[in-house]
Amino acid sequence: MNQNMQSIKTSYIQKEPVFSRKATSNGVKDKISVIIMLIITLIFLKNIVFNLLTYQYIKNPELIPQKLKIQETNEISAKRIINGLEFPKEEGYHKDALVEWWYFSSQLQDSQNPKNLFGATVVFVKNKNNFDSHLIVVDISEQKRYSGRTRTPQNTVSCSKLLLKSGENYWIETELFNYKLHYNYQNVELDLILESLKNPVIIEDKILLKELLEEQDVWGLHLNQTRIKARGNLALENKKYDVIGTGWIYHRTFPRSFPEEIFGWKWWTVQLDNNVELMSRYAFCSQSVFSDLFIFEENSSGLNMERLDKTQYSLKELSYWEDFITPRFWLLEIPAKNVNLKISSLMQDQSLSEVMYEGICEVEGVYQGLEVRGQAHFEKKNRVKLGL
Numbered sequence: 001m002n003q004n005m006q007s008i009k010t011s012y013i014q015k016e017p018v019f020s021r022k023a024t025s026n027g028v029k030d031k032i033s034v035i036i037m038l039i040i041t042l043i044f045l046k047n048i049v050f051n052l053l054t055y056q057y058i059k060n061p062e063l064i065p066q067k068l069k070i071q072e073t074n075e076i077s078a079k080r081i082i083n084g085l086e087f088p089k090e091e092g093y094h095k096d097a098l099v100e101w102w103y104f105s106s107q108l109q110d111s112q113n114p115k116n117l118f119g120a121t122v123v124f125v126k127n128k129n130n131f132d133s134h135l136i137v138v139d140i141s142e143q144k145r146y147s148g149r150t151r152t153p154q155n156t157v158s159c160s161k162l163l164l165k166s167g168e169n170y171w172i173e174t175e176l177f178n179y180k181l182h183y184n185y186q187n188v189e190l191d192l193i194l195e196s197l198k199n200p201v202i203i204e205d206k207i208l209l210k211e212l213l214e215e216q217d218v219w220g221l222h223l224n225q226t227r228i229k230a231r232g233n234l235a236l237e238n239k240k241y242d243v244i245g246t247g248w249i250y251h252r253t254f255p256r257s258f259p260e261e262i263f264g265w266k267w268w269t270v271q272l273d274n275n276v277e278l279m280s281r282y283a284f285c286s287q288s289v290f291s292d293l294f295i296f297e298e299n300s301s302g303l304n305m306e307r308l309d310k311t312q313y314s315l316k317e318l319s320y321w322e323d324f325i326t327p328r329f330w331l332l333e334i335p336a337k338n339v340n341l342k343i344s345s346l347m348q349d350q351s352l353s354e355v356m357y358e359g360i361c362e363v364e365g366v367y368q369g370l371e372v373r374g375q376a377h378f379e380k381k382n383r384v385k386l387g388l
Helices: 002-059 204-214
Strands: 067-071 080-082 083-087 099-110 119-128 130-139 144-150 152-160 163-166 169-175 177-185 187-198 222-236 239-254 264-274 277-285 290-296 304-309 314-320 325-336 338-345 352-353 356-367 372-382
Touching: 099 177, 099 222, 099 356, 099 372, 119 187, 119 239, 119 356, 130 163, 130 177, 130 222, 144 177, 187 239, 222 264, 222 277, 239 372, 264 325, 264 338, 264 356, 338 372
Parallel strands: 067 152
Antiparallel strands: 080 083, 099 119, 099 239, 119 130, 130 144, 152 163, 163 169, 169 177, 177 187, 187 222, 222 239, 264 277, 264 372, 277 290, 290 304, 314 325, 325 338, 338 356, 352 356, 356 372
């Protein structure tokens, strides 16, 4: 009897730790399961919040919180002083400007098949506390447009050269007046090497300000690089192209907010095969209209250019696309120089938005009595939805 009791007692004592270990093991498993469920729940909630914010950001990109980092280093040793302005410094970011934009427009062709023609425009804009970038690419052969606006939380600029980074998109000066441009948006990817073939020209806006706004402190720096050699790659959906072409760089600063009195403008740039460029602009105010035209010859640089007022040339809209608002053909005439140029839009649907049109064109005609051909770019901006 005692032996049996001892055996039972021994057996009970031996089993007790086993039971305790199982209970402890199950408790640990329960805790791990609870932690895993909490993690899954947090991820699920995070995704819901992220999707809601993403939806809001897509509908209202201005809601995206942004940071702007200023990079002070400059690897470019070469400098050039043009009419008192130092380059590449003036190409960079200006801290004292409330509004600033950098603008590149171009016509590109497939190096393997020149019949494949494209227009590509990239714009980086700093407006007060916001930093945006825009892309529009048009495939002329397919009559198809790709466009979009990008706003990212992390952005980098430089005050010592042209350096603009917005997410994975960038425009960087690698050497004096030489650049790399990369832009990826949905099913479009653009990679270009850019080389300025002419010095920047400096536009003074005192006449425009006096006539249109009677103010002298509205607009600041106004630079144009009128002939840019471009080469690189363009991917549209599932097709890739090696491209070459010619472009135009336009950089402007505004010491204060853009004047509310100006509710729209039209802007043309023309690049001829005789190495001459033209730029014409119309600005619309509530009670007045301003227009002028600039001629950039082969040796134009800084302030060295010719400006014509509206009495010395005419730029007429000859016909319109089906919307009866967007011009299709223009005629540019400068009687004193025997200039007669027909500008033809290559595609109707080249709009960035309801109030912004960026269109590539072709040019043919006579310049100083000689036949010329070339390319042009037309921009129309309505700050209100009017046909101007």
